[in-house]
Amino acid sequence: MSWSLNEEKVFKDPVHKYIHVQDRVIWDLINSKEFQRLRRIRQLGTSFFTFHGAEHSRFSHSLGVYEITRKIIAQFERNQYPDWPVEERLISLCAALLHDLGHGPFSHSIEPVLDMHHERWTCRIIEDESTEVNQILRQVSPDFPEQVASVINKRYAKPIVVSLISSQMDADRMDYLLRDAYFTGVHYGTFDLERLLRMLRPYQGRIVVKDSGMHGVEDYLMSRYQMYWQVYFHPVTRSSESILRNVFRRAKELYMAQHPFQFMPGPLAELFEGRLTVDGHYMLDEALAQTALMQWSREKDAILADLCQRFLTRKLFKYEAVEGDPALKLAEMEQKLTANGLDPRYYMVLDAPKDLPYDVYIGGKTNRIPILILNTKGELQEISEKSEIVRSISGLQRGKAVLYYPEDQEDEQENVD
């Protein structure tokens, strides 16, 4: 097996113009059945309810992460930076390409309910000898699958490789900000990728940013901040996720209580029983999940059927910001729902989205890799020490609670603005 293709192959990509493939291993991994399955997992879960253009898949995104990683490494090689270990190229590219392999349908939305951790699944697929991905990687060397997996679960010996795809400014985040901005149509997520990449330097086992790139980093972090509040935490999206979680929670409960399901395909049964196999995971894509939602919308259980119908026809829960004590508000709503014959366990969700556009490392409180600025004297400084703007958004966890509940009487569906 030769490691380099006779002729570079390209994929047309709307975000990066072209994805360039130069290695046979990469080409083969893209053509593996486990990677092709990512075409059937959407990148942004239920965001399409808010932004109808957001129908892109993890397949596209994974190619994008690979391409950005390839560009970073090519720059390091072109400039022959001594701190970049040239022998780490292939493993970095493989890890970048495969890092999302383990995602299930609507993954972030339903993972908490079904205990299906995507990163663990990614590693399992890579390491399981029955998969095509494993077989392709093994041709590089017998322990190559394990090594690739260790990059993904952040245990690889060289942290510089890990930081390429798992830091606070990595190829993963860079691609999804640009890609999600492109497909939703919002412009908040755009930043100057080419300039940012040119400012990266391998330095003492880490990837750092040249100090003239500080404003570029600010720009990138502001994109992140804006995408969080405009897209990822949009209440319409959160509302649909709440319903979806309740659907799967209810279905699992019914299944465990031996409800006679008309439609219960193997992989879902495995999942509910906590014994999902690698093959079951392969079959568990969004087509299957959507089909289950459609079939279950005809199930006899009224709650399950209603929740599924709501999801399919976008009759989502209404939302309201909670001022004051959430407990009071919850109690009040619980009473109201019960009076209307609705089970509060499935028709009421309190939600407080939280994540940080940038997480400052203070006294070991975070395990995220910080963004470091390298000055001309070779000194490193954590970005929030230098930038007031970064400081201003670092603290913004803005956990304002929102309450979701049905309100059908009035047709008051939300739209973007």
Added chain:
Amino acid sequence: MSWSLNEEKVFKDPVHKYIHVQDRVIWDLINSKEFQRLRRIRQLGTSFFTFHGAEHSRFSHSLGVYEITRKIIAQFERNQYPDWPVEERLISLCAALLHDLGHGPFSHSIEPVLDMHHERWTCRIIEDESTEVNQILRQVSPDFPEQVASVINKRYAKPIVVSLISSQMDADRMDYLLRDAYFTGVHYGTFDLERLLRMLRPYQGRIVVKDSGMHGVEDYLMSRYQMYWQVYFHPVTRSSESILRNVFRRAKELYMAQHPFQFMPGPLAELFEGRLTVDGHYMLDEALAQTALMQWSREKDAILADLCQRFLTRKLFKYEAVEGDPALKLAEMEQKLTANGLDPRYYMVLDAPKDLPYDVYIGGKTNRIPILILNTKGELQEISEKSEIVRSISGLQRGKAVLYYPEDQEDEQENVD
């Protein structure tokens, strides 16, 4: 029921920036279950195999066609052109929005095999009293559903309304060229929409183009020409469509021959038996079709299982342009396949894509509505009489035959260029 919303609502759209909704009927139609179903039908069928970004749905496209129609009419109203019948606004918008309602999964690809004509289905859904869409339209007037349907099947009394969504330069084509270009990432499909719209005039029962807009029309038709050859007729896409057609042909044959399917959901059974109901059509989305492909890839019938697997893992047929007599080539290939134990009925497809970027009306040979240029003296001229460029692409049916067949031994998957 009031016909106008208190406040204009908007959807963020990557192609038109925003979709503006001003009428309650339109708002309600968008929220109907039949329209929401279009989120589960992709706009470009299997093109995502060639252009991974092409994962957008008919939902997005339908909103786009509505928006362009709205803009055209708003321009006509703003300028108070006497030839535009102002009372036709709402029916035009409804027809624009709903024109794709009848599409099934991978519609263009499998329609010929399953005899499922999408335009007839669109009208049936609109006219069937059980649908939400019908109920919303009926609130305008009892015969409004029939009227909207008659615009879609081109029998409406006022041809100017029909031509808004079904002519050779209509809102449908304008949106899909721009949208498909955006999501695939190719630039060929872009043209100056705003300028083109400003050049349109209602005139004697038709929509015509002011003569200073001639180069704009040329630009639009060239976009169409390029999209045909670069995207819509791309051999990788055609190859995957061939496989898909053979999957459904094989499945239908097995079903009619009482093959004991493990997975045969109601709507598919109805479809194979030629008795698909409106409710069955509602359930028959791409999630169901993809799930069937996955389940059938484990069926006992070797041909069906293999074809499904090929589709799911992108092990498509190879292709070869046919020079000389296709019959000879076919006979030769038939022999070869049979020798390899492959059934030529399912493993060999001769394909000659043909459609015209612009179809000149000559002596009644076409039933497509031509593009007419209006000069300052009020005279009309068919565009190909004025433009050499349009003439040059009008004749281009370029039916070069291509033969598709499996070649697994060598890993020679195609990519874009």
Added chain:
Amino acid sequence: MSWSLNEEKVFKDPVHKYIHVQDRVIWDLINSKEFQRLRRIRQLGTSFFTFHGAEHSRFSHSLGVYEITRKIIAQFERNQYPDWPVEERLISLCAALLHDLGHGPFSHSIEPVLDMHHERWTCRIIEDESTEVNQILRQVSPDFPEQVASVINKRYAKPIVVSLISSQMDADRMDYLLRDAYFTGVHYGTFDLERLLRMLRPYQGRIVVKDSGMHGVEDYLMSRYQMYWQVYFHPVTRSSESILRNVFRRAKELYMAQHPFQFMPGPLAELFEGRLTVDGHYMLDEALAQTALMQWSREKDAILADLCQRFLTRKLFKYEAVEGDPALKLAEMEQKLTANGLDPRYYMVLDAPKDLPYDVYIGGKTNRIPILILNTKGELQEISEKSEIVRSISGLQRGKAVLYYPEDQEDEQENVD
């Protein structure tokens, strides 16, 4: 004279796609000789030395400010907001279009040296009866020129009209951020104009922002912040401005000392003598200033000739951030220059650019109109009270001093990054 054109006229514009002209007065103003003169004044002074694309003129920008103002007003009229005084449309459009009429060559760069205040000149041109602009405006009503001028110098009776073109988020700033971003090619300056405009509301004599538009305002202010540091305050630009200022200072001194200039056109003589006429102002465009620079590069005075040559051939001053006491640094440099035979009055410039992306109104300290957010209860709140991000950039005056001086021995010209 009719106030409305028979048919809307358009100009193609790269930033707004089209500029729409609907009024004869606007059309005539655009065609006046004083407005056409703006084609000969660049928008960004000497920024082209840093960003070679920045060659656009105040003519383009003025059309853009007009277009944004037109869009804001059209939105107010379409929604029939009661707080918008409809009779103020034309005066608003005229003031928007003409607000930059008074700019001289490289205006911001050399205004301080030559005491040529552009806003005062704008008003003078509008009010002087000899100008075409004045004659066109007078056709509306005899006092219309004075009224338009009063909008520009912020004394107009209705502050809502003033705030359209002179507040911290006005049509002027919106256009120049987008336009300067487009022509320089940096992406920092882009924000979602359409969304921002939709969020504006006339309210109690001011223009305020609906609260769901807060993130849009943050986005706009961040663009401003980034453009300040990446473009407007770029040291290469500041360096060339320093040289330019010294050229004109030296030329003025020589002129006052009766130096026998080979080239001293009337308008420059008038300017140096402090008696510039309206006609002299008309002739004083950048073509004349550039020609003077070229001619003076052959003058006998060595300092003037050298400074002009530096400017024409981009042999700019080198720069260095000043740490510690500037006085010490200056004394040291003065000595060094004198030793090299260079006059420190012309070959050394200490510069500390300062302006604020957003200026918080605290206890009367600013006369800038703040950005107010309108909540659903009809209450107003100043943006920096609501947004931590705005707060973080409000204080950023970052006046780090930079010292400019010649260093020819080593060819160390700066470029963008």
Added chain:
Amino acid sequence: MSWSLNEEKVFKDPVHKYIHVQDRVIWDLINSKEFQRLRRIRQLGTSFFTFHGAEHSRFSHSLGVYEITRKIIAQFERNQYPDWPVEERLISLCAALLHDLGHGPFSHSIEPVLDMHHERWTCRIIEDESTEVNQILRQVSPDFPEQVASVINKRYAKPIVVSLISSQMDADRMDYLLRDAYFTGVHYGTFDLERLLRMLRPYQGRIVVKDSGMHGVEDYLMSRYQMYWQVYFHPVTRSSESILRNVFRRAKELYMAQHPFQFMPGPLAELFEGRLTVDGHYMLDEALAQTALMQWSREKDAILADLCQRFLTRKLFKYEAVEGDPALKLAEMEQKLTANGLDPRYYMVLDAPKDLPYDVYIGGKTNRIPILILNTKGELQEISEKSEIVRSISGLQRGKAVLYYPEDQEDEQENVD
């Protein structure tokens, strides 16, 4: 002198994102006074009258041509194509960068009147030992200036180098189509540069196109066709050029007749007398030409003053397509003008723009280098033999005559559409 820079330098460019400079010679040439002068020559002459954004200079364009050439060569080198002579890299880059050095103010517009051939001037500046450009080139080798000049005047021994910057699909045309489209804001001129570049191959002393790139070439040629008719031949632009030509014709006649000019700078006098020096050419930029126009608008000669005023205030000539015999029309107009006291020699222009988007080589009729398509068998075919579209535009010289003449009575200035 070392030929390679320690660190790559970049310029921000709106069209190519960044211009990359890797060689000291290139860096020094960019910083030479003759190259910096190109900032003072606009790329599109008087097109800014029609498209106000078209204010970009030949400086920007020259950098763009250099960058495209650099990219083409980098691709050839990366793929190690044997037909590319690697030693030709530097000369190709220098010729690409410098090819427009000889342009005078409004060059294409006034060259015919003043007999100032820009290509000859480019070579003269390169070869004249007094210029900075010459001195920089000579450091490579004593005959390097002559060699670079020979590439520009197409006499260089290796035609493949010539064809990089002077063929029907060269770096020059590629850059100006994209750049002019960007700055005017029209979209017609855009094509997929990256894809086109990837399809180029050095082959037997020429640059040819891989056959899968045929549609890309069609797309490029259609851009050219559209830019010709929408931008370059726009009648408003042609009208202003006619006036400009008449200004300089009149000025020259007056000068030769010893008219006592108030303003007649040396370089213009040299030019009128046919003895322009290299130093005079350096001083002869658009600032000087514009200043002359302004000063001459106050000259005593009524014709010269009026024509200059028309140009400065955009009181251009009206235009009318000539149907039938132009001689008749001309005679009629001559009479009319004379009756109105206007000299037909300066107030009437018959114009028939002609150039070809693509010029087919037939029987030696053209000296333009054709576009050749390389098929997989190594055979070459001229593009118009393969493409009907190219054939359709090849013949389009469309020389419809247009008559320009003043019409001031009615204010009927033209705008874009």
